[in-house]
Amino acid sequence: MEIGKKLKDARVRSGLTQENAAEKINVSRQTISNWENEKSYPDIISVIKLSDLYSISLDGLLKGDSKMIQHLEESTNVVKSNQKLIGAVIINIVTAALLIILHMFIPENMYFLAGVFCLMVISSSVLLYQIIKKF
Numbered sequence: 001m002e003i004g005k006k007l008k009d010a011r012v013r014s015g016l017t018q019e020n021a022a023e024k025i026n027v028s029r030q031t032i033s034n035w036e037n038e039k040s041y042p043d044i045i046s047v048i049k050l051s052d053l054y055s056i057s058l059d060g061l062l063k064g065d066s067k068m069i070q071h072l073e074e075s076t077n078v079v080k081s082n083q084k085l086i087g088a089v090i091i092n093i094v095t096a097a098l099l100i101i102l103h104m105f106i107p108e109n110m111y112f113l114a115g116v117f118c119l120m121v122i123s124s125s126v127l128l129y130q131i132i133k134k135f
Contacts, residue, residue: 010054
């Protein structure tokens with residue numbers, strides 16, 4: 001059984017409306033609806049709150065739903081997130097070094113330097129995105 005159906009069944013058995021459940025775990029009613037319709041999945045903290053609210057075990061909620069398990073693995077995989085962040089930092093450092101080295105050897109070619117500068121801006125943006133995503 002999919003998690004959306006499990007969440008809806010558990011909510012109905014608990015005698016709660018989507019709005020009541022949303023208030024109790026501090027999310028919007030639309031969020032509860034999206035989870036029940038599997039338009040999105042709850043994070044691990046919300047799953048724990050729902051488990052407590054509906055008096056259903058985490059095992060009962062999560063077992064058998066491979067999409068939900070995959071979502072939780074992706075959202076809690078710290079090692080993978082750190083690898084992306086380290087990769088973005090390395091690319092940024094290499095690009096900065098490339099910009100400095102090329103400026104020393106090719107001072108007249110402004111178009112080439114402008115291209116490298118654009119690459120530097122893009123790699124810095126990727127780094128900033130990874131940092132923001134981490135928090």
